[in-house]
Amino acid sequence: MTKEGDKNYLRRGFQNETNFLRNRVVSQLVERGFIRNKKIEDAFRKVPRHIFLPGIEPQEVYSDVSIITKKIGIEPISSSTQLSLMASMLEILHLKKGMKVLEIGAGTGYNAAIMAELVGDERKIISVDIDAETVEEAQQNLAKAGYKGVTIKCADGAKGFTENAPYDRIIVTCSIRNILIPLIKQLKEDGIMVLPIWFNGTQITPALEKQRNGDLISLSATIGGLMDIRSKTFQEIQVEPSKKEAEELLICSEHPEMFPEEKIKSLLQSPHQEKELPLKEALSQRGGDFFIFLALHEKKSVELFVETDANEFAFGDSAAGIVDLENNSACLISRNNKLFIYGNLSTYRKLLSLSKRWERLKKPGVDKLQVFVFMHNQITLQKNDLIFREKFPTIVVRIL
Template sequence: MELEIEEHLTRFLGMLDTAFRRRGEDGLPERLRQAVREAPRHRFVHRFRADRDRPAEDFDAEPQRHLAAVYSDRVLAHLGPDDAALDSTNSQPSYVLWLLHRLGLEPGHRAIEIGSGSGWLAAVMGRLVGGDGHVVGVEILGDLARRSRDDLASLGSANVAIVEGDGAAGHATAAPYDRAVVTAAVWDLPAALFEQIAVGGRLLLPIALAGGAGRDCHVAVLRREGDRFRALEAVPGRFVRFTGPGQERGVERRRLEELPFWPGIGATPTSHRPLPLGARDPARFGGAAYAFRLFLGQTEPGFTAFDDGAGEELSTAPFGLVDAAAESVAICRPGVLIGYGPPEAVRRLDAACRRWAALGMPGPAAFDLEVVRAEQAPQPGRGVWVERRGASALVWRLTLTVPPPRAGRRKTIRDRPHPAGPGTGITPPAP
């Protein structure tokens, strides 16, 4: 058994090394490699499902049979006693370890993981901070918290403590923290994190996107600067949603049938025209459409992502604007813009697309992001957009400046590199 584990672990470390190189790193860092070796993943896996449609698996009953699945670069869903999936997963190893690498854990750090799940990542973090450091994991699911506590004890991880409770409250007893990890997509930043992370400390935070069904998010590395957090970098990601008060907004997509005025306008579209965004692939939105969707979510209060049964991914979900006062709807689908009711929503979407194109079609990388308390949010202004999300607010500042076009020249962005991806030849829609 030990020989088999060593073979699978060696293969696993090779997978991680390859995945890190694909992300532009010089392979798996040695400190992280050693931490993964000292906190083997199989010690934290019990009842699980490797894929949504696969049967439940029991590692403890047949460990040798499941070693290949455990030491693969895939998500494992935790199961309860009745084999129902828990609202927690053992995340894709290469991705979550790469994010952890971006956070910069050092020996002696005090760290907290909110949503510690199986305890595996907390164990890895414990190895990285060493004997002079300390890690607290907070897990709201009692069965998982107790099981992970036992697994950590059997591994001898004396510098890692698992606390059963609501992660929104953090864990004030061991604060302040030099590093913090949240392993669920957050809509509204829990107020406790403004207090419990040290000035200069870093927070790894998946930020749920509007209409992203709670899973699609920006995963940002934030640094606390005074009374706010500033993003050092961010990448797209998908995480289970963070639950609790204040986290409901932005989780679900809307069905058109749920709009109270839909029966009066939904029988026949009032406008239907080609939309260059996503036109190349009828089943998906391309990089430019993805960037415009995020821009629309940041800048337009009426932004809506629609649920038409096509799935949860942003690449397939239709989106647009709802103007409830005018009883007007504009829907973007790959290659087409459809309007229902009066033209107000379509006009607003056209205007937003022209603004976005005039700014250079910025994607997420073109914005600086701050997370602040809601009462400290600045007023929106030129190049500044504010998303109020309850107790917190996201402040987006455009860092990319584009000179205005010459007089009489149409604002057309063509073959120009920009943060959304390669040139797309998109022309803003006419008024």
């Protein structure tokens, strides 16, 4: 066989492998219920994700994991979203043929390619990213994959992109703490915006429909789990004073200032009690129903992930619950649903009280939440409504 023949043989082998892996992971997403819409399934089967992640092994590309694409030191600043989360967000975005879509956070360009398939016209997809280097890479990936018509612009996503407004749909592929007013203004009446919002220790991703008066009401919601939106470019972050070389804990919260790592480590390395948890489904996965309920009610809720190999903490590699450093108390649920209690029992009592309330309300999950964004002061509350006045605009979460 000639050298050219060898290359063709290897190329065909690689193509067969990526096709097999792509179809396998999509079938798994369908079986697990993350993909329900046949058009979304077809788009995931068609778009070759490995083209958008050059240098990454196909087995990792076509697995249901988030893949870090940029770091500064040990800190990740850009990624390709976990496939199940991406599919869940696209399911509630309800894209239709011919719709004009704004994406905040271009990433690798992969999500833009999927959406181009769903709306049937590449020119209808506009994606913005704050990093010029990311924009250039996304453009190259899209061109290589055959989606040259998608528009990728370098801009601050928090301001949207007025040039092509208004939009039928807006999707934000990074987490936010407050609803971004420019995006509301650039969304058509009856348009839908999907974005992950921080609520204390968790993220909820509603599909918000714009009303005639400018308010937003969610039609459905799913879990979140995306990196925070950035106001600084890659280059601006690089020239900042470097942080310490390694962090042992990844602390996930809307209020990171409440959880200094050294103080948390000191508390979590102190003597503890271990108890069985009566709620078997409490934290079977990140974003478990009970923890979402807990986080909506408790400002000091937090998720913790151990970043080092050392097994320093009794709870293992991850946990979620309440950490109250002011009162020297923590109550955490481990991955295998064990309770770990540190310091005094105040957080333990609080967690048990919330678990009983959750059970009385018939264990609501994210599918039983409705999110309201009020642009005006006329707010009518119902029983079990949770109001977040510190957010702007004011957000209300209703437990249905």
